[in-house]
Amino acid sequence: MPITTLRGLALLGLREGQEMSLINSNGVEEKILLEKVEYQPEAARREREALGREERTPAPRPILYVVSGGLDRRHGLGSNPTNGFYDPGPPAA
Structure with a gap:
């Protein structure tokens, strides 16, 4: 069931x-009972790792680093003009 539906999201x-109650689009209360989880990929991966059937892979390194004010210091854009209006323009986006 897709999580884009109200019932899917409730699960x-x-x-x-476990059981969950929700009000559907007609204003009627529905109770949803999760009887059985057929397959959980993450749980299956952890089980394989515990049995030694799958090697742990290192977490991927981030490809983006955010440096607060990094460009301002390097290019001298850190100070506001004397009129008090500062618009860094498109490069700031």
């Missing part, structure tokens, strides 16, 4: 045997 975070 997120539930464990087997």
Whole structure:
């Protein structure tokens, strides 16, 4: 069931045997019971790792680093003009 539906969204975070109540688009209360989880990819991966059947891969390194004010210091854009209006323009976006 896709999580883009109200029922699918209600199932997120539930464990087997847990129940959730929601009000549908017609204003009627529905109770949803999660009877069984057929397959959980993340749990299956952890189980394979525990059994030694799958090697752990290192977490990917981030490809983007945010440096606060990095360009301002390098290019001398850090000071405001004397009239008090500062618009860094498109490069700031």
